[in-house]
Amino acid sequence: MKNANRLALAAVVALSAVAAQAGQNFEDGSWPPEAPATSTLTRAEVVADLQAAQQNGSMPNYDFTYVSPQKQQATVVTREQVKAETLAAMKNGGLSLGS
Template identity: 65%
Template sequence: MKNTSRIALAAAVALSAIAAQAGQDFTADHYPPQVQSQSTLTRAEVIHELKLAQEQGTLPNYDFTYVSPRQEQASTVTRAQVRAETLAAMQNGGLSFGS
């Protein structure tokens, strides 16, 4: 009796999973569904609008900072100074790995 109810329950779960997928085409060319759209702007126009929005500060904030490579400044610290700072931090326990 227990086996019969378990088999019936498993069959019901399997059929409900199949029914949940009914009507959806998951073949290789149809997933994920593609939204058809046509842009009216050229690539140059989009780049121009992006640069203009960056200059005006009107880009939406998605909680991350966009840093343009042209805005970065060259380091004034030499490789030897960085190495010395790293070694000093290692000796003082100032480096944290994975925690």
């Protein structure tokens, strides 16, 4: 009896999945259905607009070429001087923590 209930439940679940797909239109064999594209620009015009936007800075240029970091100059401040400056800033309120 237990197995019959489980089998009936599995059959109902399987049939509900099939029924859910019944309303879909798969006549052209493509899924998801393609939205109609309406554009008045040619591909060359779009590429030219993209390049112009990247050059004038209105759109970021995502060029993934590697740029080596600039070498930083060695500091002349000692660790003790940095600690003293930090403590002084904490005492006079010049250091904002947590914001």
